[in-house]
Amino acid sequence: xxxxxxxxxxxxxxxxxxxxxxxxxxxxxxxxxxxxxxxxxxxxxxxxxxxxxxxxxxxxxxxxxxxxxxxxxxxxxxxxxxxxxxxxxxxxxxxxxxxxxxxxxxxxxxxxxxxxxxxxxxxxxxxxxxxxxxxxxxxxxxxxxxxxxxxxxxxxxxxxxxxxxxxxxxxxxxxxxxxxxxxxxxxxxxxxxxxxxxxxxxxxxxxxxxxxxxxxxxxxxxxxxxxxxxxxxxxxxxxxxxxxxxxxxxxxxxxxxxxxxxxxxxxxxxxxxxxxxxxxxxxxxxxxxxxxxxxxxxxxxxxxxxxxxxxxxxxxxxxxxxxxxxxxxxxxxxxxxxxxxxxxxxxxxxxxxxxxxxxxxxxxxxxxxxxxxxxxxxxxxxxxxxxxxxxxxxxxxxxxxxxxxxxxxxxxxxxxxxxxxxxxxxxxxxxxxxxxxxxxxxxxxxxxxxxxxxxxxxxxxxxxxxxxxxxxxxxxxxxxxxxxxxxxxxxxxxxxxxxxxxxxxxxxxxxxxxxxxxxx
Amino acid sequence: xxxxxxxxxxxxxxxxxxxxxxxxxxxxxxxxxxxxxxxxxxxxxxxxxxxxxxxxxxxxxxxxxxxxxxxxxx
Numbered sequence: 001x002x003x004x005x006x007x008x009x010x011x012x013x014x015x016x017x018x019x020x021x022x023x024x025x026x027x028x029x030x031x032x033x034x035x036x037x038x039x040x041x042x043x044x045x046x047x048x049x050x051x052x053x054x055x056x057x058x059x060x061x062x063x064x065x066x067x068x069x070x071x072x073x074x075x076x077x078x079x080x081x082x083x084x085x086x087x088x089x090x091x092x093x094x095x096x097x098x099x100x101x102x103x104x105x106x107x108x109x110x111x112x113x114x115x116x117x118x119x120x121x122x123x124x125x126x127x128x129x130x131x132x133x134x135x136x137x138x139x140x141x142x143x144x145x146x147x148x149x150x151x152x153x154x155x156x157x158x159x160x161x162x163x164x165x166x167x168x169x170x171x172x173x174x175x176x177x178x179x180x181x182x183x184x185x186x187x188x189x190x191x192x193x194x195x196x197x198x199x200x201x202x203x204x205x206x207x208x209x210x211x212x213x214x215x216x217x218x219x220x221x222x223x224x225x226x227x228x229x230x231x232x233x234x235x236x237x238x239x240x241x242x243x244x245x246x247x248x249x250x251x252x253x254x255x256x257x258x259x260x261x262x263x264x265x266x267x268x269x270x271x272x273x274x275x276x277x278x279x280x281x282x283x284x285x286x287x288x289x290x291x292x293x294x295x296x297x298x299x300x301x302x303x304x305x306x307x308x309x310x311x312x313x314x315x316x317x318x319x320x321x322x323x324x325x326x327x328x329x330x331x332x333x334x335x336x337x338x339x340x341x342x343x344x345x346x347x348x349x350x351x352x353x354x355x356x357x358x359x360x361x362x363x364x365x366x367x368x369x370x371x372x373x374x375x376x377x378x379x380x381x382x383x384x385x386x387x388x389x390x391x392x393x394x395x396x397x398x399x400x401x402x403x404x405x406x407x408x409x410x411x412x413x414x415x416x417x418x419x420x421x422x423x424x425x426x427x428x429x430x431x432x433x434x435x436x437x438x439x440x441x442x443x444x445x446x447x448x449x450x451x452x453x454x455x456x457x458x459x460x461x462x463x464x465x466x467x468x469x470x471x472x473x474x475x476x477x478x479x480x481x482x483x484x485x486x487x488x489x490x491x492x493x494x495x496x497x498x499x500x501x502x503x504x505x506x507x508x509x510x511x512x513x514x515x516x517x518x519x520x
Numbered sequence: 521x522x523x524x525x526x527x528x529x530x531x532x533x534x535x536x537x538x539x540x541x542x543x544x545x546x547x548x549x550x551x552x553x554x555x556x557x558x559x560x561x562x563x564x565x566x567x568x569x570x571x572x573x574x575x576x577x578x579x580x581x582x583x584x585x586x587x588x589x590x591x592x593x594x
Contacts, residue, residue, distance in 0.1 A: 061541060068545035072553060079561060086569055090581045119542070120535025168578045168585070346586040478584060491564045498555060505548055513541060 007485035009477045012084040015492040017462070019076050021455055022499035026070020026506070028454050031145055031192055032199020032234075033063045034138035038131075039226055045131045055219050057122070058518035059203065062510060064119060069506040074148070076495060084488055088469050088479035095161050095172045096151050103147035110140030145195075146188050153184035155470050156461070157252045163382060165348060165367040170473075182248045187461075190241035193234040194457060197417055198450040200231025201443075204424055206514055208443035211434045216517055221428060228425035235418045242414070243304055250305035250313065253471060255396060256464035258316045259403040261301060264290055266315035266323065271296035272304065275408060278401050316400070320393045331393035338388025341381040386473045395475075398466040406459035413453035420446060 037059050044052030078100065081089050089096070117125060117133035125133075154160075160177030161170045172178060204227050207220035249257045257263075262278055263270065276294030284290045302311040314328055322330025344363055351359035367382070368374035390396060424443060427433040433440070465471060469479035539546070569577050 065541065065545060068542075068549055071549065072556065075556060076560070079556075083564075087581055087584050090569075090577050116532065116535065120531060120538075124531060124534070166578075167574075168581045342586060345582065349582050349586050482584070487564070491560070494560065494564065498552070498560075502548070502552065509541065509544065 008084075008483060008488055009480045011485050011488035011492060012080070012480045013476060015084065015488055015495065016077065016080055018492065019073075019080065019495050019499065020458065020462075022495075022503065023070070023073045023077060024455060024458060025451060025503060026066055026073060027145070028195035028198045028451075029066045029202055030063065030070060030141050031195040032197070033059065033066070033202065034134075034141050035196065036199055036203055036227060036230060037063055038135045038138045039230070040223075041131050041134050043226075045127055051218065051222075054518050055223060058219065059223070060118065061513055062206070065506060065509050065513060067115065069502050069509075073499070073502070084481055084483065085469070085479050086481040088474060090169065091474060091479070092154075092170050092470065095154060095158075095170055095178060098172065098175075099147040099151040099154075099178075103144050103151075106140060106147065107144045111137060111144065114140060142192055145192055149188045149191055150179055150184045152461075153181060153187045154178055155468075156187075156465055157181055157183035157248075158470050158473055162369055163367060163378070165345075165364055182244075183252060186241055186245040186248055190238060190245050191457075193238040193241060194414070194454060196234035197231050197238055197414075197421075198454055200227040200234070200421065201417065201446045201450040203227035204231065204421070205444045205447040208440040209514065210517070212437060212440045212444075214434075217434065219518055221431075221433070224424060224428045224433065228421045228428060232418060232421040232425060235414060235421060239414060239418065242411070246304045247307065253465060254314050255316065255319050255398065256403070256460075257305065258314060258319060259398045259400045259464055260407045260460060261313075262290055262400050262404045263301070263313065263315040264317050266313055266318040266326070268302070268312045269299045269310050270301040270305075270313035271298045272300035275412075276404075278404060281400075316397055320396065331387065331390070331396045334384045334387040334396075335390055335393065337381050337384040338386060338390075340388075341377075341385045342388040344377075344381070384472060386468060386470070386475050386478070389475050389478050390467070395467055398464050403460055403464045406456040406463070409456040410453050410460060413449055413456070417446065417450070417453075 037056055040052055040056040040059065043049075044056055081096075114133040114137040117130065118137050121130045121133060158170070159181045160172060160174040162173050163169075164171050178184070203223050207223045207227070210216040210220040246257065249260075258266075261270075261273055262276070264284070273291075274295045274297060277292040278284075279288055279290055279292055299309040301313050303309050305311060305313050312326055314323065314326065318326065318328050320331050322328055322333060344366055348360060348363040350356075351363065365371055366374055366377040369378055387396070420442070424433060424439065427436060427439070467475040467477070469476045536542070536546075569580060572580065
C-alpha cells in the first residue's frame with residue numbers, strides 16, 4: 001500500500017508538472033502579445049496609417065491561433081486538483097478556490113467578450129471601441145494570470161489564513177494579505193514581465209525570419225522597433241522583480257534559495273555562483289567540494305538576499321542540522337514540533353469520536369489564534385505541521401542539481417535577452433539589422449530559448465519548494481489523493497497525447513500563417 | 521433591449537461566418553473541449569470523494585492527517 005501511495009504521488013506530480021509545462025507553452029505568448037498588438041493598434045488609431053492596421057491584424061492572427069489552442073488547457077490542472085490532490089483541495093478549499101473562481105469569471109466574461117470584439121469587430125464597431133476592446137483583452141488576460149499566480153503564491157507563502165479545526169480547513173482571514181503578500185506581488189510581476197519578454201522575442205524572431213527572406217521588410221522592421229523596446233524594458237523589469245523575489249525567498253523559503261545556489265554551508269558575505277558544475281551527491285556526501293568548479297561573485301548572494309554584503313545566508317546543512325548561533329532550528333526539531341501538532345489533531349479526532357467535550361474544548365483552545373496559548377501553539381507547533389510527516393530531515397531538501405541548473409538557465413537567458421534586444425533595437429534603428437544575417441538567425445533561435453527560460457523559471461519555483469504542496473504545512477505525499485497509481489499514469493499518457501497533438505496543431509497552423517504573412 | 525440583443529447575436533454570427541483560419545481553430549477548440557469534458561472529466565477525473573458529505577470529506581482528511589505521521593510510512 002505504501003509503495004502504491006508513493007507511486008501515486010510520483011505519478012500525480014509528474015502529471016501535474018507535464019500539464020503545467022504544456023499549459024505554460026501557450027500562456028506567456030498570450031500575456032505579452034496581447035499588449036504588443038494593443039500598442040500597434042494604438043499607433044494605427046493615432047496615425048490612421050493602413051499599414052499599422054494590416055500589421056496589427058497579422059500579429060492578431062498569430063495571437064488568435066495561440067489563444068485558441070491554449071484556451072481551457074488550464075482547466076485540466078483544476079481537474080487534477082479535484083481528483084489527484086483532493087486532500088490538498090479540501091485542506092485549502094476556500095483560500096485557493098476564491099482566486100481561481102475570480103480567474104474563471106474574469107477569463108470568461110472579460111476575455112471572451114473583448115476577444116470577440118477584437119476579432120469580429122473590424123469595420124463593425126468604431127475604431128475607438130475596437131482599440132478599447134484590444135486593450136481590455138490584454139488587461140483581462142493579465143488579470144486572469146494575477147489570480148492564478150496569487151493562488152500559487154499562497155502555496156509558497158501561506159498567509160492571511162487560519163486553520164479551522166472543526167472543518168479541517170484553512171480559511172481566509174484577510175483577502176488583502178493573500179493578494180498583497182510580497183510573494184504574490186513579486187511572483188505576478190516577475191511572471192508577467194518575463195512573459196512580455198517572451199512575446200517580444202517571438203515578434204522579433206518572426207520578423208527576423210521575414211528579413212532573412214527579404215519579405216515584408218517594413219512590417220518586420222516596425223514590429224522589431226516596437227517589440228525590441230518593449231522586450232528590453234520588461235527584461236530589465238523582470239531582472240529587478242527577480243531580484244526582489246530572491247530577497248523574499250531568502251526569508252520565506254530559505255531551503256529553496258540554498259538549493260538554487262547549491263549552498264550547503266551557510267556563510268556571511270555569501271557569494272553568488274554565476275556558473276558551476278556540481279559533483280554527484282554521492283561524492284559530496286563523502287566530504288568532497290559540492291562543485292567540480294564554479295565562478296563566484298563575492299558577497300552578491302548576501303546583498304541580493306538581505307541587502308547587506310555581510311549578511312549570513314543559511315545553507316542546506318544549516319537548515320538540516322540547525323544553527324543555534326543564527327537562530328535556525330534543525331529540521332529534526334521542526335519534525336518533532338510538527339508531530340506534536342499532529343498528536344493534538346489525533347487527540348481531537350479521538351475526543352470527537354468519543355464525545356469527550358472537555359478534551360475537544362481544550363484542543364480547540366490550542367487552535368484558537370485569539371487566545372495566548374492558541375497563538376503560541378499555532379506559531380510554535382502548527383506552523384511546522386508538514387514537517388511532522390517527514391520521516392527524515394533529508395526529505396526537506398529538494399532536487400538541488402535540477403533547481404541549481406534551471407536557475408542558471410533562467411537567469412543566463414534573461415541577461416542574454418537584455419543584451420540581444422538592446423543590440424537588435426540599435427541596429428534596427430540604424431537600418432543595419434537586415435545585413436546582420438547571423439543576428440537574424442540568432443533572433444529566431446531565441447524563440448525556443450525564451451520558452452526554455454520561462455519553463456526553467458517554473459522549475460525553480462516548483463521543484464525548489466519540494467517537498468511542500470503548501471510551504472511547511474502540507475507535503476505532497478499528504479496532499480495527494482489515495483487513488484490507484486494506474487489511474488493516474490493512464491491519464492498522464494492521455495494528457496501527453498492530447499497536449500502533444502495540440503502543440504503540433506499550433507506549430508503547424510502558426511508556421512503556415514507566418515509563411516502566408518500579412519493579408520491585404 | 522431586444523434590438524440590442526439581436527445586434528449582438530448578428531455580430532457574433534457574422535463574425536463566425538467570415539472566419540478563415542478561425543474555422544480550423546474552432547474545430548480544434550470544440551474537439552479539445554469534447555475530449556476534456558465528455559471523455560476525461562467523465563471517465564477519468566471523478567472526484568474520489570464524490571457523494572461524500574462535507575462531514576465525511578472532513579473525516580477522510582482528518583484520518584489522512586493523523587494516520588500517516590509515523591516514521592517510515594512516507
